[in-house]
Amino acid sequence: xxxxxxxxxxxxxxxxxxxxxxxxxxxVNIAVFGFGGWMSADVxxxxxxxxxxxxVLPALMGACSILFLKLKSxxxxx
Numbered sequence: 001x002x003x004x005x006x007x008x009x010x011x012x013x014x015x016x017x018x019x020x021x022x023x024x025x026x027x028v029n030i031a032v033f034g035f036g037g038w039m040s041a042d043v044x045x046x047x048x049x050x051x052x053x054x055x056v057l058p059a060l061m062g063a064c065s066i067l068f069l070k071l072k073s074x075x076x077x078x
Contacts, residue, residue: 003032003033003035003036006032007028007029007032007033010028010031010032011024011025011028014028021051021055022047022048022051025047025051026043026044026047026048029043029044029046029047030043030044
């Protein structure tokens with residue numbers, strides 16, 4: 001749990017944008033969890049999974065809902 005807190009601290013301190021954040025998170029997590037004996041591939045897979053769940057899935061759901069609402073409003077206007 002302590003390594004997770006340190007990881008979040010470093011990720012918060014390092015400035016990044018959403019798309020570049022995956023590389024920053026991966027590098028920080030490899031550095032932090034590498035001291036705990038974790039394999040780099042495992043750390044990268046977990047980092048990618050969390051990034052995907054927290055950023056990509058909500059963005060896709062929002063884009064689909066906006067597209068659906070736009071298509072629905074144009075079909076009602078016709």
